[in-house]
Amino acid sequence: MLDKRITIPTDQLVKCVLPMYAVTRSATWHARGTGFVIGRLDERSAVLVTAAHNLRGLESLLHLRPRSHGSTPDEFASRVDKTWRDLGIDLIFLLRGDEETVVATVVGDAQLLEHDLAIVHVTIPPDSRTRFDMALPVKLDPLLEPSTHVAAVGYAGLTATSTQDWDRGAFQATAKFPLESRDGRVLGTVAPTHGIHRGRAG
Amino acid sequence: MVDIAFDSGMSGGPLIELFGSTPVVRAMVSADVSESPRTGVEASGAHAFASLLLPIAGLRVYGTSITFADGTQLDDPSVLDLIKNGVIKHYGDVLETLRIEDVDGRVTVTWSARL
Numbered sequence: 001m002l003d004k005r006i007t008i009p010t011d012q013l014v015k016c017v018l019p020m021y022a023v024t025r026s027a028t029w030h031a032r033g034t035g036f037v038i039g040r041l042d043e044r045s046a047v048l049v050t051a052a053h054n055l056r057g058l059e060s061l062l063h064l065r066p067r068s069h070g071s072t073p074d075e076f077a078s079r080v081d082k083t084w085r086d087l088g089i090d091l092i093f094l095l096r097g098d099e100e101t102v103v104a105t106v107v108g109d110a111q112l113l114e115h116d117l118a119i120v121h122v123t124i125p126p127d128s129r130t131r132f133d134m135a136l137p138v139k140l141d142p143l144l145e146p147s148t149h150v151a152a153v154g155y156a157g158l159t160a161t162s163t164q165d166w167d168r169g170a171f172q173a174t175a176k177f178p179l180e181s182r183d184g185r186v187l188g189t190v191a192p193t194h195g196i197h198r199g200r201a202g
Numbered sequence: 203m204v205d206i207a208f209d210s211g212m213s214g215g216p217l218i219e220l221f222g223s224t225p226v227v228r229a230m231v232s233a234d235v236s237e238s239p240r241t242g243v244e245a246s247g248a249h250a251f252a253s254l255l256l257p258i259a260g261l262r263v264y265g266t267s268i269t270f271a272d273g274t275q276l277d278d279p280s281v282l283d284l285i286k287n288g289v290i291k292h293y294g295d296v297l298e299t300l301r302i303e304d305v306d307g308r309v310t311v312t313w314s315a316r317l
Binding site for chain 1: 203205206207209211214216219221226231232233250251252253254255258259264281284290291293313
């Protein structure tokens with residue numbers, strides 16, 4: 001039983017905890033997961049942390065046929081995971097402002113697969129009325145005591161639907177991103193491993 | 203490992219601890235391997251894992267540069283550089299012992315802590 005609740009104002013969280021989507025060249029949006037702003041490089045660009053697996057496995061979005069049969073030995077088959085750049089996929093976050101929600105586009109990333117950690121560098125259009133004006137402080141201390149009271153924040157049930165009318169050049173995407181904060185406790189620490197990630201969105 | 207259910211879409215979100223009234227990120231929502239009897243996107247939280255953030259200290263933000271108070275300019279700064287520069291706000295004293303070695307693109311992060 002929890003003896004207290006962690007309450008963080010939602011209007012603050014939505015400015016630094018952002019939903020993440022992948023947008024393919026066919027103008028199709030795919031829900032990927034969540035990221036959070038840890039630093040503002042300026043009003044138009046920021047550094048976010050997200051899960052490395054949110055940036056990977058993107059080939060499946062394009063329904064590409066494998067370049068080699070599944071039974072081909074690894075030494076003869078190309079099993080290299082293609083990046084979003086290789087595949088021509090845009091990775092974006094939605095940043096909610098007081099007046100409008102804008103697209104923050106990933107322009108660079110660095111990943112640590114063993115820890116499932118990634119940092120991404122994002123920018124928003126120069127003419128937008130929304131700016132990065134909040135970032136979450138971090139504590140890198142690797143000691144996190146069991147029973148520490150914590151809250152996990154993210155976009156559970158993140159979805160997107162998109163339509164394309166290529167003849168008219170009309171494209172529309174509708175995103176649903178309900179932010180949730182869930183209280184709990186630390187049970188312990190374990191060595192890093194590759195986890196199993198849930199559903200289509202990470 | 204935490205006792206919080208991580209549903210589809212939450213991956214990459216912050217795991218927050220409050221210090222006074224200040225929310226501080228301690229880890230990142232990573233994976234939940236618990237069974238889902240219903241939709242396959244909801245979890246029970248029985249085996250939910252978050253990744254501690256220390257390893258990101260050595261990651262670099264390529265394509266940007268920062269200027270320190272003494273006028274020194276640094277291209278492609280690491281997260282640790284951004285903390286030292288004040289771009290990223292950090293809580294705690296672990297950084298005083300943190301050392302990062304970057305040899306041919308292989309980054310080693312070492313630190314000491316009181317147990």
